[in-house]
Amino acid sequence: MSKGQATRGVILDEAGRLARRVGLGGLTIGSLATQTGMSKSGLFAHFGSKESLQLQVLEHSTERFVDEVIRPALRSPRGIPRVRDLFERWLEWDSAEGGCPLVAASFELDDQPGPVRERLVRVQRDWTETLTMVFTSGISEGHFRPDADPHQFSQDVQGVMLAYHLASRLLADPAAADRARRALAALLDAAA
Secondary structure, rough: OOOOHHHHHHHHHHHHHHHHHHHHHHOOOHHHHHHOOOOOHHHHHHOOOOOHHHHHHHHHHHHHHHHHHHHOOOOOOOOHHHHHHHHHHHHHHHHOOOOOHHHHHHHHHHHHHHHHHHHHHHHHHHHHHHHHHHHHHHHHHOOOOOOOOEEEEHHHHHHHHHHHHHHHHOOOOHHHHHHHHHHHHHHHHEEE
């Protein structure tokens, strides 16, 4: 990795932390300059525009999500253990300061057309497909009924995750994680 790539990685890590607090819309080259102590012109040379910065932060956050949540969970045994591991890793990801930047961006950008929203839509579709494939592998393993609907399960799990996000982040409910785990257990039982 070159020095420039390493610097870019450090900047994107900081930009990702900032975006978790202020959202992608609140992320600007100026706010990042203030946060990092770097010059606006230096950051502009790295990113060129607010939109480019937002796209790169979104991509960086997605890569971190894959590295911290998806890849490790895919090493778990297929079926129920993999679903549970994926869910637990997502809960941990969302528990970080500022919550899940991909969920926050989804609410922030849901009706704002443009390249950042388009990229986020692809990211969320990939996540949905991952959940669907993990559930489908559980059908193959005999953990779930053959007639269970993987797409419905994926949507239901995401509903639990969004409810957890709201309860834990906005409402500061200390029982949010326990309730989310019980809701997942109910979904798993219904599909078994």
